[in-house]
């Protein structure tokens with residue numbers, strides 16, 4: 075089984091970016107932990123971060139088996155079984171991302187470090203959530219581990 079972990083804009087700055095909200099764990103530490111969990115679960119992992127929305131859309135198409143995404147990393151050009159997604163601020167605005175997932179029918183779980191429902195009104199809505207298998211937020215970096223386990227369990231058992 076192949077899983078992609080996809081991170082949206084500004085998440086490359088984790089560790090120093092508003093640590094009182096997002097914690098002090100860096101994205102590369104989150105990647106390391108996700109790779110350990112993936113090894114334990116026996117799944118292959120591709121991990122990436124995007125500051126440009128179109129690149130993420132290209133990657134979703136390729137991961138869904140529809141497109142070659144020449145501009146993205148080679149490991150994102152192969153079809154995946156599912157994705158874990160922290161779309162950052164695009165979560166709240168991007169119908170294009172929601173459309174990308176539904177267009178290629180790539181199963182995904184949405185994850186956020188902060189509890190988006192306890193934040194500013196404009197962050198309390200996700201345009202992705204209705205298409206997601208599940209949504210996990212508010213547990214900081216540990217949420218990636220929980221969400222990855224949940225996604226793999228859901229894909230393996232067919233249970234939501």
Ligand code: DQA
Nearest residue numbers: 160161162163186187188197
């Ligand atoms: C975030 C929440 C978003 O509102 C914000 O724009 C982010 C990070 C989170 O992980 O808590 O960039 O997705």
